[in-house]
Structure formats: C-alpha cells, structure tokens
Amino acid sequence: MDPRVVLSILALTVKLNPVAGNMVNLMEQAAIFIKQRNASVTNITSWNLTEAGTHESVGVHAEPTHIREANCKPSIDDPWYGTVDVRMITVALKISNPLRSPFNLLGIVRLPEPTHATFPNTTLILNMNNETHVKRRIRRIGKRPNKRGVAGMQVCYFTATVYLQGSFMYETKAINGNETNIHVVKIQELRNDSVGLYAHGNSLQYTFHGRLERLIYFIR
Structure with missing residues (x-):
C-alpha cells in the first residue's frame, strides 16, 4: 500500500x-x-x-473558480476606475453556506481593467475552504501620495461554483x-x-x- x-x-x-x-x-x-x-x-x-x-x-482536487457578482450597490462600471487614482482594493466574502474539505477551494475576483496597469495582479484569489468570512486586499504599485484619500464601499450578492x-x-x-x-x-x-x-x-x-x-x- x-x-x-x-x-x-x-x-x-x-x-x-x-x-x-x-x-x-x-x-x-x-x-x-x-x-x-x-x-x-x-x-x-x-x-x-x-x-x-x-x-x-x-x-x-478543485480548479479555481470565478466568483460571480449580482445586484451590486452602488453599481460601478470599469471605466469609473480610470477616472480616479485607486490606491487599494479590499474584497471580503461573507459565506452563507460554508464547505469544509481537506483541500483548498479557491475563488477568483477580477480586478477592474483600468487598474491592471497600476496593480501587481489582475485578480484577487480567496480560499473559501472552511470559511464563513475571508478577506484579501491589493495595493497600487508605487509610493503613497501625500494627499488624503477617500474610501467607498460596494456590496454585492455573490455565487461561486466549485467542481470537485x-x-x-x-x-x-x-x-x-x-x-x-x-x-x-x-x-x-x-x-x-x-x-x-x-x-x-x-x-x-x-x-x-x-x-x-x-x-x-x-x-x-
């Protein structure tokens, strides 16, 4: 054996x-x-x-899956991200029906296209295994500016289907x-x-x- x-x-x-x-x-x-x-x-x-x-x-094993968003409040289209200097994005999932398994269950959140040139990655990857609340953040490449920024919150309903x-x-x-x-x-x-x-x-x-x-x- x-x-x-x-x-x-x-x-x-x-x-x-x-x-x-x-x-x-x-x-x-x-x-x-x-x-x-x-x-x-x-x-x-x-x-x-x-x-x-x-x-x-x-x-x-389970391949990483894309997280689908719906009913986002407020609704923010990709072009808006090109009109401001985005310094940081944090994504948090509050999972209503968690799953516990012996391996990672990865969900992919796509970052808005205008941030692709200034952020180190184009996606955020969150491990949903055995979690009710999981959070990841990504920061803009470059030095922090002296000017104070503004924080805005967007809330969406999400689904993510994994195939074991x-x-x-x-x-x-x-x-x-x-x-x-x-x-x-x-x-x-x-x-x-x-x-x-x-x-x-x-x-x-x-x-x-x-x-x-x-x-x-x-x-x-």
Whole structure:
C-alpha cells in the first residue's frame, strides 16, 4: 500500500470535529458513505479522502473558480476606475453556506481593467475552504501620495461554483485471511442534494453564496 495513503488513512471509528451553523463537511459526507457501504460489505478496515497530488493520482482536487457578482450597490462600471487614482482594493466574502474539505477551494475576483496597469495582479484569489468570512486586499504599485484619500464601499450578492474531481478510497480485509484490497470511489458518489452537493458529469458540484463587500480606497 502506498505509504502516502497509509499516513492519511482515517479509522472507521474517527470522531469528526463538529462544525458551526450550516457548514457542509465533506469528510463527514464521506464517513456517511463508508458507513452505508460497510453495512453491505462488512469488512472495511480504513478509508481516506485527501487532495490529489496530480490530476492523475488518487485524491480529489478543485480548479479555481470565478466568483460571480449580482445586484451590486452602488453599481460601478470599469471605466469609473480610470477616472480616479485607486490606491487599494479590499474584497471580503461573507459565506452563507460554508464547505469544509481537506483541500483548498479557491475563488477568483477580477480586478477592474483600468487598474491592471497600476496593480501587481489582475485578480484577487480567496480560499473559501472552511470559511464563513475571508478577506484579501491589493495595493497600487508605487509610493503613497501625500494627499488624503477617500474610501467607498460596494456590496454585492455573490455565487461561486466549485467542481470537485477525482476519487477517494477504502480498504477491505478478507474475512478468512490477511489479504487486503483497495477500492477506489469516484467523488461524485458523495452526491447529497439535501446539503447542496450535486453530481455533475465526472465531478461533485457545490455552489457557495453570500455577500461580497468591496472597499475601494482612492484619490480624486
């Protein structure tokens, strides 16, 4: 058995840490699946669900996803950012339906096009895994001006759909012997519509939603 697998194996008797509110726990969903599977095969000795090292290895991964915004108050179009000297942008997500998993779940927020020439990056990347509130900020390249700036707040509704791909495994032991076998399960087998985990082709889909707050610090 792969030593990497041995190190990450969780016993069937593992007690999962409770999570607050309506957070969905992917490990808990896997434990429920294993318990139900063991009711029929009766000889599962251990299981694991970890992040895949590569797209070809056993494990699960999720590609970064773009965060979609709607109903922003006030509505600010990209051209406005070219009319002021934007010094800093902070984006905070307040997630209404958090998800806990053994790997990163990254959301991408695009920065307005007029800031691309003056900011070090064109996007902000936020890790939504196991979070109800996550925040990132980015500053303009160059020295701070002497003139005092103005801070403005924009509030939006956001959604971000992640697609989990890959597989997890469990181990069984022969009833009359010491032989062990590894069984691989596709991640979409953890589908549970009641908690927002949906099968989508060869992936497991989950959509975050909540409130996005954008703080813009600028000089007129």
